[in-house]
Amino acid sequence: MLQGGARAPSVEACRHFRTAGDLVSVKLSRRVAATILMTVVSVLAVGASAQAAPRIVGGSEVPAGGFPWQVALVDAAAPVEGQFCGGTLISPTRVLTAAHCVTDTAPADIAVVANRPTLSDQTVGTAATVSAISVNPDADAYAGVPRNDLALLLLSGPVPNAKPIAITGAQGGSDDSLWAVGKTLSVSGWGALHDPGPFGAVYTADTLRFTTVDRLSDSACTDAYGSSFRTTDMFCASSPGRDSCYGDSGGPIIAPTVASPDPANPADYRLVGVVSWGEGCAQPGFPGVYTRLAAPALRAYATAPNPPIAPTITSPPTITGNPVVGETLSCGPATFSAPPQSTDTFWYTVDVNSPLPYPTAIPDATSATYTLTVADTGLLIACVQHAAYPNADLYAESDLLGPIATSGTPEMPLGAEGQSVLLSYQLAAVTSQLSTLQAQVAGLQAQQQDTAALQAKLKAARAQAAKLRKQLKASRKALKAAKRKAAAKRKRARRAALRAVAHRRA
Known part of the structure; x- marks a missing residue:
């Protein structure tokens, strides 16, 4: 995740684990089975070679109770291991994220995890459902790198104990000084902890992490990315060895409003940007790129009372x-x-x-x-x-x-994905048996009956479930590696198909 920063898994340019450029493959893998855990890596062209990758590199775990506005976007069928992007609570019922994280995604496919800094600890926090998705009408996830990269998730109900953060004021106002060139900003997420390179394994964070990066001048960003960088809707930030990375896309980059901010107090910060894209993670000369929330049009969209709802x-x-x-x-x-x-x-x-x-x-x-x-x-x-x-x-x-x-x-x-699907179904079946046995044990304990036989069955079921989880993890790891290696070929194949049918976008 943060190597000093956080982003989403790479879409080649985008920093999230959900496929943003290769939508066909994502839809396929998501429908194979409702219980399949998210395993796809996003792939977006980044102009010349820029790659949008989500993660936090060079950072540390958020202090207890810190950054309560940060949420995780997860596959609704896999709330623990299905995290693919980040987001920010800007009201108890509204999450701001990156457009490339949710383009062509149905609300039912996403859950928003709030107040759960450690994703595997499901005893705390909330997994909220999404009632509607709004994608910024000016967003373009297929323009080489994401442009005007904003989207809003409208939740089915308010997040309990929500602590939303305020968006920075419009450009030209007093808030400009908070994120001026040279200012130190904080970025957070559950993304990759390092730059995996083109074929390396991706290790993500289970516990929310953050890092600090310095705002760079627009000219420095242009020097790094050429015409892919646009001052109208982007800014960049970087520090040696620190960055956002794969899986951090859509998450917040914030500026303090006081000298000694309290990480648990949203009033001590302003939301100045959204993790969007970059070349690798913490690569020298290639800063992370963020959606510029102070841009008048982007701020107007993010704060609109009735944003346009995306078709599904x-x-x-x-x-x-x-x-x-x-x-x-x-x-x-x-x-x-x-x-x-x-x-x-x-x-x-x-x-x-x-x-x-x-x-x-x-x-x-x-x-x-x-x-x-x-x-x-x-x-x-x-x-x-x-x-x-x-x-x-x-x-x-x-x-x-x-x-x-x-x-x-x-x-x-059965290929790699088929094996992953089969193991997922087997794990679901064993988990169901485990739940039944646990209920039977509880009933017998209440009646003060002998539970030795059922406890033995329960132990065996747990062992079988653990074994299947291990096999599934290995299968998913192999599948991710295969999909990363095939990403470039999938992209070329899809573009060839789009050209053949005269699609409007590459």
């Missing part, structure tokens, strides 16, 4: 037909919460027998039907429906079908 996918497309060479498959329509300006369809395949299975767009497969060819033999296939909106693009993806056979329908072999 209400149901994915479905494939009908027999996965056999020569047969024609049909991609049933997806549905969306609001009518799109236009829609189009494309298809892709996945080779599950490859050591690095990744989606490959099928050239010229741009209609709602596709006839399988010999070249598709042994592959899995899926269709994607793209819905275009004035300021958003949704990609609704079907489940994978296959593998494609020359005749009949053979059983699908």
Whole structure:
């Protein structure tokens, strides 16, 4: 997480663990099973080579009770290990985060964890549900690096004991001095603790961390990132060995308002930015880049009483037909919460027998039907429906079908992701059995009956659950490594498909 700073996992430029650029793959992995823990790494192009990565590098754990405005965005199906971005409570019912963290994401897929500095300690804090997502209409997660990178999460109810933080005043006001060039700012999150490099393992924090970084001049940021950096909606900050990193995206960067601020008192700070992107983590010459909340348009959006609600996918497309060479498959329509300006369809395949299975767009497969060819033999296939909106693009993806056979329908072999899914289901089943046995033990204890036999079963179930958790952890680690290595290829494949169907964005 903080190597002195915090960001989200890398989208190549973005700092979060959720796929922001490769939406197709994210949707796929999230729908494989409701119990699957989040394992995808975000991938966004960062212009020349800038990579948005979320994390805190070079920092330390937040003091007890500190930074109570910081929240974690987690996969609703995996509230402990599914953390992918950060956010900031700006009211008891509203969270400010980065647009690239939640673009093309349904409210039901996210939970907001508040007042829980150690994510694995579920005895404290709250996991709040999200009723609606608002993405800044000016945000662009596909412009190389994220621009105007803001989004709001509207919660289903107020967070208990909430301590929201105030947003800095508009540019040109007295608050400008709080985050002027050279000022020391604090950034926090649960992101990566170090820069993993292109293929290294990512080690994230279980307990909230923070670090301090110094505000840099806009000219220094331009020297580092060229035209990718924009003074209209970005600023940057850096200190040697300290930075935000993968998983910290969407989290806060704050400025103190008093000489000796109390980390537990939001009145002693102002929220001046949101973790957005950067080249690696704590890399010399490449500072972290943050959304500039003092920019008038961005501040107006963040404080709007009725922000625009982003459209969502209400149901994915479905494939009908027999996965056999020569047969024609049909991609049933997806549905969306609001009518799109236009829609189009494309298809892709996945080779599950490859050591690095990744989606490959099928050239010229741009209609709602596709006839399988010999070249598709042994592959899995899926269709994607793209819905275009004035300021958003949704990609609704079907489940994978296959593998494609020359005749009949053979059983699908399990690759790394399939093994992770199977282990997830097995763990869920054992956990359910464990809960049942625990309830039986409690009942017998109340009746003062002999519980030795059930205790033995309970111990065995716990051992089995521990073993499966260990296997699942290893499987997820292998899957993450494979997906990181395949990220660049997935991005090229997706862009090729988008060009083929004349998508508006790369």
